Amino acid sequence: PxxxxxxxxxxxxxxxxxxxxxxxxxxxxxxxxxxxxxxxxxxxxxxxxxxxxxxxxxxxxxxxxxxxxxxxxxxxxxxxxxxxxxxxxxxxxxxxxxxxxxxxxxxxxxxxxxxxxxxxxxxxxxxxxxxxxxxxxKQDLQTSSTNKLALISQRVKVSEDKCKLDWILVNNKENEPGIRRVISKSKEGFHTEKWLISKEEKVLQGFRKQNSSWVLDMTQSSLKEIRKNNIDLERTSKREIDKGLYSLEHASLTDTVYINRLERDYIKKQRFSEYCDGLLLNQLDRNIETDQKNSLIEIPTRNFIKELEDTRSAAEWRMLSTRTKRQHIEQTHWYKIEQAAIETVQALISESERRGKLRTSELQKYLFGEMYKEQKERREGYTQGLFKNTVIEELINQSLTKREADLALNAQKLEKRTKGQDKKKINRKKRKEKAEPQKNSYQKSKKLPNSKEATLQKVKDRKKTTNRRIDALICLDKLLKGIDDSLVEEVWEWSCLSLLVCVFLQSEK
Structure with missing residues (x-):
């Protein structure tokens, strides 16, 4: 093989x-x-x-x-x-x-x-x-003999499945082949379709025969049909033009909304205070209102009005039809969008020049106003229960920040954890001593530190720290007496923390 x-x-x-x-x-x-x-x-x-x-x-x-x-x-x-x-x-x-x-x-x-x-x-x-x-x-390759090697298609029986509608090649009475489709099947046989070829000649409307050739018939009846077709074409073309203009207007309106949103985001990213943000946003809304009242804009759907609620209320927009005033929109609309953007940018620049003055006034309120009291109360909430000495509490209320308070809390948590771990180790050692007294006899000779002595040492250490901090306060009073009263209020809040840190480091050393 x-x-x-x-x-x-x-x-x-x-x-x-x-x-x-x-x-x-x-x-x-x-x-x-x-x-x-x-x-x-x-x-x-x-x-x-x-x-x-x-x-x-x-x-x-x-x-x-x-x-x-x-x-x-x-x-x-x-x-x-x-x-x-x-x-x-x-x-x-x-x-x-x-x-x-x-x-x-x-x-x-x-x-x-x-x-x-x-x-x-x-x-x-x-x-x-x-x-x-x-x-x-080609004639050179043709032969008169019959081809014995020609491929012959094998006949396939019609399937018994009634869902399949097969196509069949059938010879007529005149031995002419014809293709038919099976309509229905049964055990006895099947039924097929049959088409009859019609040889009637029909003339298309709007044409006539002239000298063995077909020519357009320019009579009144044919002209009416042509006019109707032209009118239909004009209507469809107008609809397409209206759709194009509507898409242009919709795009221009979305551009205005996009510009306004960008300007608002630009203001918010500057991280001003709430008061300063309010001034800038109000000025921006005024510029937008003065520009949009003169412009002609169409709002077609309610869903689009909901999108505009982020920038301004939908009532400020004028609802006008664009069919009668389309040319005015095409001439002025894009120019007004650019003009609105320029005016809002100029307003931002003018407000940014006033930014320094606003910030200085807010700092004064923060240092000597109600904001200072609110932060003082918050600091007291962080420091309650940490220290009992009144002198140290006053110092903390004036100079201790949130970060320092958090560090103090973390230090206390670490101390509690270390105490708990030490107790667990001691209990483990006692258990081992009871279980194996002979092997671990050398551990009994070692004495554990007395708890009373440890507490006394901690009390002494605390007294030392309080004395050092009191000395630091006395040094601060001496320094401040040498400075004028006009500079005390400005220097106190800004330089108190840095001076205290330096003095604490020296005292602890």
């Missing part, structure tokens, strides 16, 4: 000993070891003649390799083997005058015809066909 397979791939009608093209055969028989051994023997002039006639192909004809060429044949050898094609006569009809189509070939071989037509099949068509409409072959 491997020798027969090699002959079929190479398209050989006889044994390969007569052909001396061993390079082409080695490429085709790359994975056929039996044929490769025969080729090696043939190169050394050792001929092995077949004893069976099954190796040879009994049919005779023109091979496909003779028309395509060797290079193309090597590329399409596997496809030709799968389709069982060797001779060109297999691609011709019974009379050898026409070439079958690729679709018909795949149907006969019971394979799907999806995909592109291969290159080797196109090359055969270009070399042999004269008229692609009729698919006739």
């Amino acid at each position: 491997r020798i027969w397979q090699g002959h079929r791939i190479a398209g050989l009608t006889e044994s390969f000993d007569s052909q001396k093209e061993y390079i082409v055969l080695e490429k085709l028989w790359k994975y056929n070891q039996a044929m490769l051994t025969l080729v090696k023997r043939a190169k050394k002039q050792l001929v092995i003649k077949p004893t069976q006639g099954s190796w040879r192909t009994r049919d005779i004809g023109r091979t496909i390799c003779s028309i395509i060429g060797k290079k193309a044949f090597i590329q399409c050898a596997k496809m030709l083997k799968s389709l069982d094609l060797i001779f060109i006569e297999q691609l011709l009809d019974m009379q050898e005058k026409q070439i079958i189509t690729w679709h018909y070939l795949k149907r006969v071989k019971e394979k799907s015809s999806k995909g592109k037509v291969p290159i080797w099949f196109k090359s055969i068509e270009n070399q042999m066909i004269t008229n692609f409409d009729t698919r006739e072959i």
